[in-house]
Amino acid sequence: MSETTSSLTVHGRAASATGLDSAKLGMWLFLATEVMLFSAMIAGFLDMRGRSPADANHVLNIPVTAVNTFVLICSSLTVALSVASIEQGNQKRLRTFLLLTLLFGGTFLSVQVFEYTKLIGSGELTPWNSLFGAGFFAVTGLHGFHVFIGLIWCALTILWASQGKFSAQNFMRVEVFGLYWHFVDVVWIILFVLIYLM
């Protein structure tokens, strides 16, 4: 989000000694840290899973979550398409696809919040009444928090897009946002299987 030296030359000098774009390199490094964060959480979750009854996840609703997974995949597609659009210089389609992303992402998060209220409200699964519940809410909660950050970022990107800040030559910020969003999707792909299906 911050203005990086990568989007311009530094005092008349080319910005990169390796030929890699600084913003993008920084983003990939950040994603590597996220890999470690989620790996630690998954290690913890698997440990708790192993200490819980085998059918502990039966209270979870697979069909609804499968559809929700599909929604998140849709949002990944729209982000990819928004990058493809601005690559062609198509401002209007950039904005449309980003808006769709916001919509899909928002839907995903709403469904998750709905699932939470239902589980906790009915007392079927809470962070404090079972170890599986504790792990479930910690891991999906952290992921949900990432989606939430992504939504804010997406909204900002839409704002910048409507201010005409991007062009076919300059869309690194869209691409970097896209990387983040796809990564959050990848995490969910893993979590869906580990938590709901196994």
Added chain:
Amino acid sequence: MSDQTTHSMAGTQTPVFDSTGKLAAILIGVTAVVAGVVMGTANPFLRGAASSQGSQIDTLFSLFVGIATAIFIIVQGFLLFSIVRFARAPEDEGEGAPLRGNTKLEIFWTAVPALIVVFLAIYSYRVLADIDRPRPDQMVIEVTGRQFAWEFYYPDYDIKTAELHIPLGRQVLLKITSADVNHAFWIPQMRIKKDAMGGKITTANITATEPGVYPIVCAELCGAGHAVMRSQAVVEAEPTFQTWVQAQVGAKQRAVAAPADPKALGRQLYNQYGCNACHKLADAGAIGLVGPALDGIGSRAANVVPGQSAEEYIRTSIVKPTAFIVPNYQPVMPGDYGQRMSEADLNALVQYLLEQK
């Protein structure tokens, strides 16, 4: 800068490896070996282990001391020699010899430490395998740590004590666990330590080789009374041990039948429930520092909380310690004595404390 490219780089060039340097290198090497052997043999730091496992650890430790001494002398020797020999003369503005590396040397000081380390690892592994090896005549003792006292249970005899007794020469298998937070069971003179964790049983072997009384120390931070969570291990010859066991069994039966000497029973309960860990009490030989000393509690108890008799105050202090917090102390006394003690034990303990005038 171009106007300065002509001057020389070095004053008097320092000799890189002249006869003095060679002599020093040899001297340092010899000193290292000699000092290593001496320190390794003498090992002034760790000696006199009281268990067979401990003796093996001490031997291993001596080996480490020897090798570490040698490495220490080599590094410090070259450092000191260079400091003395290569100090710059005050007026010398020149540069040192431009050496950038030496492949053979670099391979040498990569390979030699690697070999040493592999040797140390293999040796350590063999000692480890040895001290972990169970013997068939093992006696099992169950150890439970709780804030801030140790409890020992002998399944063979069905007795529970606050002090560990082990027979000389017989291997003991300790099965260690915790009733609350993590602790670590440690007998320094036996070199054996193992964490006590709730919901888990950890094990350690001890074969005592020297009769005596050794402190048992809690080595894992477990709260305000961690420093005083101590007990002792009494190592005695098999016959003496058996006598002690019989005495314990007898005491237990008598206590169930009729409390013989209320004072002795009180002392026993005081130590059994770990009050001694926190409260100094001369009569019970307790030295705890976490809570107020209970010497003379019987005389002052009536005047602490208005409206509470001495007996009520002491009873409440045990069952619900947070009801009144003695000034200048932390509310760390366990709150579950009400559940853990039988009514009879509680009464006996309160009576005992009331006697402490």
Added chain:
Amino acid sequence: MKHVDPAKEALQPHRYPGVRTYLLVFAGLALLTLIEVAVSYITAGIRVPLLILLAALKALLVILFFMHLRYDSRWYAFIFFAPLVLVIPLIWVSLIR
């Protein structure tokens, strides 16, 4: 708007996949999700490895195509995948009782 420096242009090889590829990948992801749900009802022992394989496949699709890792510098792939080497001992040791 900042003027775009031509030197920077050279940093970005615009060889990203087109809309068609994206749609194909999307279809693949949707299909795999369906298969996953179906597999989750199997009770045989291969259920878990199969599920993990399917999830890994989906993740790879997103990473390679949506995130352009297949088209971008190898460095990015290295940065992203190298940590996984550390993840294996971490998870393994945490799970040993």
Added chain:
Amino acid sequence: MTADTVVGTGLVRHGGRKFSDYLVFNTDHKVIGIQYLVLAFTFFIIGGLLAELIRAQLAVPNNQLVTGSQYNLVLTLHGTIMIFLWIIPAFVGAANYVVPLMLGANDMAFPRLNAVSFWLLVPGGLLMLASFAVGGAESGWTAYPPLSVTTPVGQTLWALALQFIGFSSIFGAINFLVTVFNLRAPGMSLTRMPLLAWAIVATSLIIMLGTPVLSGALLLLILQRLLGAQFFTPGGGGNPLLWQNLFWFYSHPAVYIMILPGFGIISEVLPVFARKPIFGYKLIAFSSMAIAVFGFLVWAHHMFTSGMDPFLRVPFMVTSMIIAVPTGVKIFSWLATIWAGKLRFTTSMMFALAFISMFVIGGLSGIFLASVPIDIHVQDTYFVVAHLHYVLFGGSVMALFAGLYLWYPKLTGRMLDERLGHLHFWLTFMGFNLTFFPQHIAGLQGMPRRVYTYPPEFWALNLISSIGAFLMAIAVLPFLYNALRSLAVGKVAGPNPWRAFGLEWTLSSPPPVHNFPTPPVVEGDPYGYGERPVPGTRVVPAPGVAGGGE
């Protein structure tokens, strides 16, 4: 050189900087570097005063100065502050200042993110102090559950503070990596980089891959404390070992976060004052990377006596011992660097030499600890306390001081007083050994760590230790006085007071706001002593010797 330096009465202006620039959000890496250093040093004094309290309590047995839980609070805050608010940020600060200069860059890759990293540290530090004020962080810096979930509310603040500090670290590491990769001046190839830059790359990789794991563990701890989730408590089915695994997966690599920049600094100091190129450049650079990688495979050596599966102890013992090899390579290369040099015993050099000498003691005791049977005896004793101070104080802190004495003229434009410097050094050196050497013996003979009282048989050793600690505190005073006084009246340094290579010395002291108005020319690595003339300095020709020259 450019005439940015304003010489006159009073302070040398920092390349056009006002004092108030240092109090606000500023994106200049040089300002941020100094902000880090000042903040970290403040916490060094706080952590040091806590240490003095520890030593005062332990000066005699059965002392009643503090209670058991107060003692636990003090020792927890001492350990946490020293590690997370002194050593780590101090190294980050030093690197922030000098690494871009050394690489010929005009700033870090993401200047604003850089400032954000620093300013995340401020709430982190404040929360840490708040946790001290309310009390409750009483489970050691390792915060093992279940104890750490039973302690009062201050423990939650403590965990939150570490979260902030962790984010600061992660963003800083990403920034350093991109800076070193992308912002090198033309001609500054990877093998011409100063070794400090290599060390920072290795450190940043560790931070990047380790710190997120700590964040995850802290998140679980906070959730357990706030929501009553039972992650770590056996009563609810949870697993106390899970915390230990996650914590040490970060915290062992973290000890290399705390030493690798120190290694880097030593590699910069020795050539300058030995007037010789660094010996074995490539192997030193490579060994930093090797330590970074291997450092991730040894964490369970902190759990040898825990309830972990016993068979795991052997592989972790082997990997731990192997770290001696790359570390030894560095030690021996440094010894070869000073061999046949022309040593100048400036304060900076004294600290660097003491670093080698003291770190080796700590490293060797580390090898003892790595051996499982020995560790069974000494784990959680004062032997470990001795080890960790020999590597952290004898290593990291000595290296930091070596660096501070080297770069102070660059940062301020003024020289430090060398007489006071030597006083600082000798008091520190003596006090340090007096404090921590006896602790080896106390540990071996049966004194556990984290105790507020001990049996009288350990009195002598503890008293010596406390006297040493008192000396160490006194040692800080000449340094403080020197550092503050020299700002105003120190000798004006000029661009290159040490006649050193390295791009930072080609700039004025302090450097201009925008560092390099024109891209610098990189002729080789910054260790060309005796091979090329040091740019911008005059060397008096010595009679009778043929020199190199270009």
